[in-house]
Amino acid sequence: MSQTRFIPACTLIGLLALAGCATPQSRVPTVDQNSTLNEAQKQREMVVEDFVSTNKRLQTVASKIIVNGAELCGDKVAPYFGIHTWNEDNFQQEWKRAVQAKYGLTGQIHIANVASGSVGDVAGLKAGDVIQSINGWLAPYGKDGPDKFSEKLKELGKSGKPVEFIIRRSGEEKKIAVSPTQACDFKVSLSADDGKNAYADGKNIVIHKGMMDFFRTDEEIALVVSHELAHNSMKHIDAQKKNAIIGGVFGLLLDVAAAAGGVNTNGNFTRMASNAGAGAFSVAFEQEADYVGLYFMAIAGYKIDDAPNFWRRMATSHSQSISMKTSHPTAPERFVALETAVKEIKDKIKNKQALKPEMKTSSKAK
Ligand SMILES: [Zn+2]
Incomplete structure (x- = not known):
């Protein structure tokens, strides 16, 4: 099938006379910059929302696999709580506004998702909870806050004893104890x-x-x-x-x-x-x-x-x-x-x- 047959006539004419071909005929509405920015913001929020729900689905499945399969992971296992955290510093400037608006993210450690059926879920932790401390250790701020937090959580979990989370939810402080389970450490x-x-x-x-x-x-x-x-x-x-x-x-x-x-x-x-x-x-x-x-x-x-x-x-x-x-x-x-x-x-x-x-x-x- 030859492609040349499908070249629109306008393209050929356009090559000869650049003007006068394929110019819009109607008067489209003019847009102001604010509306455009708001629209961009709305779309970013939709992207983040889609990402968050997809991640929740992934983590829920993954959680079952790494917990139940711990025995096959040999010495590559670690205490596991089923939660993932984030804060606003994990996002570049233009996305920051979207996660602030949609999820109320600040520089503190927020729970991004809790894998359904995991120990964290069963104990009552929820996405959106803002973590204040674990076993009295104050949750860190800043870009690497979530990584530091997850390291500390793993370390505390090594005792096998429940870890006490102090979280803030809808303006109220709550105390939730979570007993770690073992999971493949990947x-x-x-x-x-x-x-x-x-x-x-x-x-x-x-x-x-x-x-x-x-x-x-x-x-x-x-x-x-x-x-x-x-x-x-x-x-x-x-x-x-x-x-x-x-x-x-x-x-x-x-x-x-x-x-x-x-x-x-x-x-x-x-x-x-x-x-x-x-x-x-x-x-x-x-x-x-x-x-x-x-x-x-x-x-x-x-x-x-x-x-x-x-x-x-x-x-x-x-x-x-x-x-x-x-x-x-x-x-x-x-x-x-x-x-x-x-x-x-x-x-x-x-x-x-x-x-x-x-x-x-x-x-x-x-
Ligand atoms: Zn492969």
């Missing part, structure tokens, strides 16, 4: 990036907003979080001598794309593919993350049956750019391995066996 974060991607870097698990928008169910969120968690818990980054890894979810896609001889030239996918290509996990690591990840998911109580289909959907979501008619063995092999793992786990559940990945007896994962 921070799960939502990034504002629109790209459909997720990655693990040995310490963190980062899910892009674009990826969250792609998920249809909580099972799909659980699958990707579990897969990335497995990369971290199985120390894939250490094993690769701390290469800058931005591979994650796209290991599989890349296999398909590489086999098809490349990707199209427009938009996100090329950018993501080249990011991912810089340090993608090897196929063996991907398969191990699939395998161990399914265990994390099952232990947290998520249904694993649709896992292979989700990866298929990921791999084919760029169908214009990737030919699926590939002779490359990796992708099909991975699907078959996934289906075998699903069966292995379901058999164990049926036979009431412990949900532990099968390990090579002599050495750990290669």
Whole structure:
């Protein structure tokens, strides 16, 4: 199909005589600057609101996985309370007004979200609570306040005893004691990036907003979080001598794309593919993350049956750019391995066996 046929006549004429073509004919209303600024503010508030509700959804799923899967994380566990905090200094100037207006953020430590069902939730902490102190330690101010706070909270949680929060809610001070639980010690974060991607870097698990928008169910969120968690818990980054890894979810896609001889030239996918290509996990690591990840998911109580289909959907979501008619063995092999793992786990559940990945007896994962 030739594209030239569709060049609008105006464009051709325009090349010859720049004036007189495609000038608006109607008189559109004039806008004043204040209204424009207010509109921009309103839109920022909507963006923040969407981000906050998406993050709450992510953290609620992630919380179940890192708590229930603690045993699979070996020595990489830490006391966990199920809360995330923020303050206005975490935002650049133009966003500050939006979070102040929408969430009343100040320089103090505010609870951004409480994972549903977590110990913090059960104890009664709520998003919006302003933390005054924990066990008498005054909550810090400033940009790195939330990080300092979470370090201190972890430290206090090591005793295993309840930590006493003094919080302010609707002008009233409250005392809430929260008993910590153990969880895998990897921070799960939502990034504002629109790209459909997720990655693990040995310490963190980062899910892009674009990826969250792609998920249809909580099972799909659980699958990707579990897969990335497995990369971290199985120390894939250490094993690769701390290469800058931005591979994650796209290991599989890349296999398909590489086999098809490349990707199209427009938009996100090329950018993501080249990011991912810089340090993608090897196929063996991907398969191990699939395998161990399914265990994390099952232990947290998520249904694993649709896992292979989700990866298929990921791999084919760029169908214009990737030919699926590939002779490359990796992708099909991975699907078959996934289906075998699903069966292995379901058999164990049926036979009431412990949900532990099968390990090579002599050495750990290669
Ligand atoms: Zn991966």
